[in-house]
Amino acid sequence: MSEYEPKILSGGESRSDDEIMADYVGKDSPLVVMELLQRFRVKDVMRGSNIISLTREDTLRTAKERLRDNKISGLPVLDGKRLFGMVSVNQIIRALEGGWLDDPCSKHMSTSLVVLEEDMPLTFALKYFHNYTFGRFPVLNKEHEFVGIISQRDMTNVLLKELSNEVSRLEGKSNAAVRPAEASARSEGAIPYYSMRQFLVVRNDMANAGKAANEIKRMLKDVGISAKVIRRVAVAAYELEINVCIHSLGGSITVVLDSNKVTIISKDKGPGIQDVEWACQDGTSTANDWIRSMGFGAGMGLSNCKRVADVFNIKSSVPGGTTVICEFNI
Amino acid sequence: MKISDVIKTLDGKLVAGGESDATVGAIVANDLMSDVLLCDADDVLLLTSLASDQAVRTANIVGAVAVVVHNAKPLPATMCQVADTLGIPLISSPYSKYDSCVKLYLAQEAEKRG
Numbered sequence: 474m475s476e477y478e479p480k481i482l483s484g485g486e487s488r489s490d491d492e493i494m495a496d497y498v499g500k501d502s503p504l505v506v507m508e509l510l511q512r513f514r515v516k517d518v519m520r521g522s523n524i525i526s527l528t529r530e531d532t533l534r535t536a537k538e539r540l541r542d543n544k545i546s547g548l549p550v551l552d553g554k555r556l557f558g559m560v561s562v563n564q565i566i567r568a569l570e571g572g573w574l575d576d577p578c579s580k581h582m583s584t585s586l587v588v589l590e591e592d593m594p595l596t597f598a599l600k601y602f603h604n605y606t607f608g609r610f611p612v613l614n615k616e617h618e619f620v621g622i623i624s625q626r627d628m629t630n631v632l633l634k635e636l637s638n639e640v641s642r643l644e645g646k647s648n649a650a651v652r653p654a655e656a657s658a659r660s661e662g663a664i665p666y667y668s669m670r671q672f673l674v675v676r677n678d679m680a681n682a683g684k685a686a687n688e689i690k691r692m693l694k695d696v697g698i699s700a701k702v703i704r705r706v707a708v709a710a711y712e713l714e715i716n717v718c719i720h721s722l723g724g725s726i727t728v729v730l731d732s733n734k735v736t737i738i739s740k741d742k743g744p745g746i747q748d749v750e751w752a753c754q755d756g757t758s759t760a761n762d763w764i765r766s767m768g769f770g771a772g773m774g775l776s777n778c779k780r781v782a783d784v785f786n787i788k789s790s791v792p793g794g795t796t797v798i799c800e801f802n803i
Numbered sequence: 804m805k806i807s808d809v810i811k812t813l814d815g816k817l818v819a820g821g822e823s824d825a826t827v828g829a830i831v832a833n834d835l836m837s838d839v840l841l842c843d844a845d846d847v848l849l850l851t852s853l854a855s856d857q858a859v860r861t862a863n864i865v866g867a868v869a870v871v872v873h874n875a876k877p878l879p880a881t882m883c884q885v886a887d888t889l890g891i892p893l894i895s896s897p898y899s900k901y902d903s904c905v906k907l908y909l910a911q912e913a914e915k916r917g
Contacts, residue, residue, distance in 0.1 A: 679855075679856075679857065680856065680881060682857065682860075683856070683857055683860035683861070683864075684860070686860070686864060687860055687863055687864065687889065690863070690864065700866075704864070704865065704866065707864045708840045708864060708865075711840065711860070711861070711864050712837065712840065715836075715857075767853075767855055767857055768834055768835060768836040768851075768853045768855065768857050768858060768861070769835075769836055769837060769857070771835040771837045771838060772837075773835075773837035773838065773840075773841065774837055777837055777840055777841060780841075
């Protein structure tokens, strides 16, 4: 490693993504915000073009002018796609104090850099902003080439925009546009190594019940999961979505996709199931005539989920609520 | 048997979901959607009396090629919209579900005999 090679430091620290996210968005924030953070990758949010930069030969005076003219607080020092360091306002203050404003950047720039990779989930960026005091991070690709820069402002702008779209979608006012994370997965034709999406399910809202399961089916098809697995996942997601809609006070259906399995998690706000074992038997149901008139309530929901899933887990407390987790190997 | 044969046999009318002439792989007649979800067959034709969005959404989950609703029941606009969105042909037939089963069975047998 040459003296100009940036030292890539680890993100460190043991706090979980959920804890970090909770700090950032608040423990009681809508789950949809959490989901947005999981959905994006660094490359979906970073600025990848029109990056103002320096060369190693530029003086710190040039750096000062670029920082001032562009109202920014840090600049990458580049040679083509290769990142050599960063110059921030701190170095400029020291140069003003020490009188070396006309020295080349290479002499005083930071070379112990913390960088992000473009394919990292956005939660990593969040963790880095939490762990370090830097206002921005350079972003590299797998070949260690500089591809962009990410700041807290970039994250906030993109998340607010996407949150606005999501709210519109939830209100049924727009057909959500293809989201960056999904679009990139589609264009690459590969299964993203981790993605998560959550759908809210409203009590007795039969007009919308089943939409989440159908969306999950479409989503899995787009990333190339086999048709047989998709069908099993979709059956479980649909049954669970209907259960949350007709038997609970409302809740959510979450799909988590990683490299070797798909997980469907259904979580509701109560009232819970008195006898879980009984509820999981074929043909047992507490459904009323209204539910039956909709084609459900035959008492096959949970047993259908058990039948199609590779792993089935259910936990319920009265009146706390019920959580069902179904896993499918892919 | 193709969807066009089903429409002809059941004196049906394509109401929504767009035209398709996919081949029917299996026929399921049921009004309980959980029972439909139990079905493992491919390219299912769903015969039902359930005139609701859920019949179409269930059909999509199992990869059905079309849905037939019986007794000339009026189909809700939302059901037609779901069929259009998911691209599943929605057919209305004047016959009862039982009659449809009989007619389709006889048509299949005739097809086998050539």
